[in-house]
Amino acid sequence: MLNQSKPNRLFKLGLLVNPYAGIGGALALKGSDGVEIREKALALGAEKKALDKTRLTLEHILPIKDQVQLYVASGEMGETLAKDMGFNYSVVYQPENTQTESQDSEATAKALLAHQVDLILFAGGDGTARNVCHVVGNSVPVLGVPAGCKIHSAVYAITPAAAGRVLKQVIKGEIVSVSDAEVMDIDEALFRKGKVNARQFGEMQVPTELRYIQAVKMGGKESDELVLADIAAHIIEIIEDNPEHLFIMGSGSTVEFVMQELGIENTLLGVDVIKNRQLLASDVTASELLILTMNQSCKLVLTLIGGQGHIIGRGNQQLSADFLKRLDKDNILLVATKTKLSNLSGRPLIVDSGDTHVDLQLSGLISIITGYHDQVLYPIANLNLSIKDTV
Known part of the structure; x- marks a missing residue:
């Protein structure tokens, strides 16, 4: 059960954005995992939309932003958005390269844990969820903002706006249950060949608000x-x-x-x-x-x-x-x-x-x-x- 209502205490919100999440979707590339795919997508004019989707989430807590302290990675992994929206924030990790990789997501997650955040809000797809899960497990609640091509995992809200509503409930101290949710991912190489091979990679704790948190995608073809x-x-x-x-x-x-x-x-x-x-x-x-x-x-x-x-x-x-x-x-x-x-x-x-x-x-x-x-x-x-x- 989450209930963060404590007098004179800022809610410590960890923010992790995978800025390249979803860039292959509009270009029919079936994902954005791997340096080659990202380079191809960018060369074809792909737009990075993960920050815009995260903004839709954070807009819901702007009225109570004085109750929040953000912990972010530098640049497009979170700092740019936190600064632009006027949040109080601290930079806890800085990637070495402009084009971030999965290790940057994992390093950011480790830094957020070290700062003992109350909840980690992350934007991406199933690959990002795997990165966060690898580090976080069920040690701290998380909430995913859907921004990737593949969203099979149950750790994501059904929309960015829905993530904002759940986040606001938690920050305001409303009693919100937490439950274990599956982290799923598929083989992108097979996905591009028209084959779906999804499997579970672990579980993380998410705030449970059934109107706003998605179920695990049910696979398989219709039998009738x-x-x-x-x-x-x-x-x-x-x-x-x-x-x-x-x-x-x-x-x-x-x-x-x-x-x-x-x-x-x-x-x-x-x-x-x-x-x-x-x-x-x-x-x-x-x-x-x-x-x-x-x-x-x-x-x-x-x-x-x-x-x-x-x-x-x-x-x-x-x-x-x-x-x-x-x-x-x-x-x-x-x-x-x-x-x-x-x-x-x-x-x-x-x-x-x-x-x-x-x-x-x-x-x-x-x-x-x-x-x-x-x-x-x-x-x-x-x-x-x-x-x-x-x-």
Whole structure:
């Protein structure tokens, strides 16, 4: 149980940002682990967004920042953001090189432990979670800000804003339970070949607020091929009725089944573009998608992540906020089996586009195709409430 309410005592918050987390997502590189991948992503014009996502989290504690002392690594690993937002902070680690590596994340975590922080807030993906876990274990509570391409671990909040809400509860001294959460990661080399090989690397303690902390991603393909065939038949009918439309085919095994029924080669873990049953482009990047869809009528075919409910912002960063702004909500064709929906146990779907206005526009009820001419209404949460509503 976390209850940090102590008179005249600043909350000691450790902050660790992996500035390169997620840079391969929009470029369809399936991750950002390894020097070569990061260099390739940067050469292709990748944008570093981990600091922006961390800012969304820290904005929620700005009203109580006088109760917080931040402990950070230098530069983009935390100092830049702490200084810009006006927090009281101390630099506890300085990387030797501008391009930080996993050892810098681990060294920062060690320094934060040495300063006996109350909680470590870290931004990254599953690789960063592994680095933190390797050092921290369950010695101090942690909270992850989702900023990477791969977010299988249960130590992450469902969105950066959700992380801010949990963090604010803890700092204000509200009684928040903690529990052990799994740290998962996948083999990126196999991931880029369309194979998911996830395994557990350990556990860390996280504040438990079930509205805001994600579940471990449920892997595996749908087993009920009859239901999937019905869903595919419905989507194919829509494609044939709209030969002038571009159809943006998202990632995931349910969408893959639709592509198989169309007889088109599919990028399981990427985004493809088809028109009139013909493949126009495969495994597109965010910028390529914007160019392809400019002044075009489009429909987006998506599924949800089993066990978590994310439909935007997990493994499909190619679907940028700029692209989503071009779509009306009724041009999003969301597909899922009723079994997959029931496994959410009533939890709403999640959109984390990185743009609060886009997230708001997509919130509310959406129609989900669950069979041939069979649809259900299901809610998409609005988890990016204004800061004033959470003070």
